[in-house]
Amino acid sequence: MLPLSPSDLDEAAAVFGDHRVMMYIDGGTRDRATTARSLEANQRCWKSEGWGLWAIRDATSGAFLGQGGLQRATEIIGATVEFGLILSRRNWGKGVAAEVGNAVLHDTWNRYTGSEIHAIVHPDNPAGAAVLPKLGFRRQEDDLIRGETQQVWQTQRLG
Ligand SMILES: CC(C)(COP(=O)(O)OP(=O)(O)OC[C@H]1O[C@@H](n2cnc3c(N)ncnc32)[C@H](O)[C@@H]1OP(=O)(O)O)[C@@H](O)C(=O)NCCC(=O)NCCS
Numbered sequence: 754m755l756p757l758s759p760s761d762l763d764e765a766a767a768v769f770g771d772h773r774v775m776m777y778i779d780g781g782t783r784d785r786a787t788t789a790r791s792l793e794a795n796q797r798c799w800k801s802e803g804w805g806l807w808a809i810r811d812a813t814s815g816a817f818l819g820q821g822g823l824q825r826a827t828e829i830i831g832a833t834v835e836f837g838l839i840l841s842r843r844n845w846g847k848g849v850a851a852e853v854g855n856a857v858l859h860d861t862w863n864r865y866t867g868s869e870i871h872a873i874v875h876p877d878n879p880a881g882a883a884v885l886p887k888l889g890f891r892r893q894e895d896d897l898i899r900g901e902t903q904q905v906w907q908t909q910r911l912g
Pocket of ligand 1: 774775777778836837838839840841844845846847848849850851852872873874878879880881883884
């Protein structure tokens with residue numbers, strides 16, 4: 754895996770432009786310009802913080818599967834960072850999320866020095882809610898985020 758960067762723009766724009774992928778993610782689909790800005794912001798985050806979002810690619814073919822990793826949490830009260838995983842539609846339902854999510858989180862704990870990581874899941878997103886416990890997240894009290902009651906999940910550094 755490599756950090757998600759502006760060189761991933763074509764593939765990332767295709768995933769983030771897909772309504773079915775983004776319908777439960779902050780703000781919905783992203784156009785190409787918004788995606789470009791988010792990739793640049795992620796690159797700056799890696800430089801300043803030493804962690805961020807990864808571009809997830811098939812180890813054999815190199816095909817772009819999606820993104821996963823950490824961002825600054827801006828909407829969860831009391832949270833510093835937020836974990837997220839977004840896979841392209843053709844890769845859903847194959848167990849990719851659990852496998853990749855565990856690899857990304859394991860790596861993240863070696864880079865991020867804080868003790869807690871949060872995640873948000875929309876109540877109508879059962880796939881998101883199903884994958885987080887597999888990664889060690891526990892559900893907290895729901896919170897009002899972007900005008901909707903959303904699930905807040907949290908995991909802690911062990912030991
Ligand atoms: C959430 C997401 C990453 C899951 O990816 P995935 O590769 O399909 O997940 P997996 O195949 O590893 O399945 C994880 C679990 O979710 C369950 N699941 C998947 N889709 C589901 C659905 N529509 N309804 C209920 N459960 C579902 C699977 O059954 C599996 O549980 P199980 O192993 O107990 O059967 C993917 O759907 C996605 O990218 N969605 C859009 C972005 C998003 O919502 N991200 C979550 C916010 S962190």
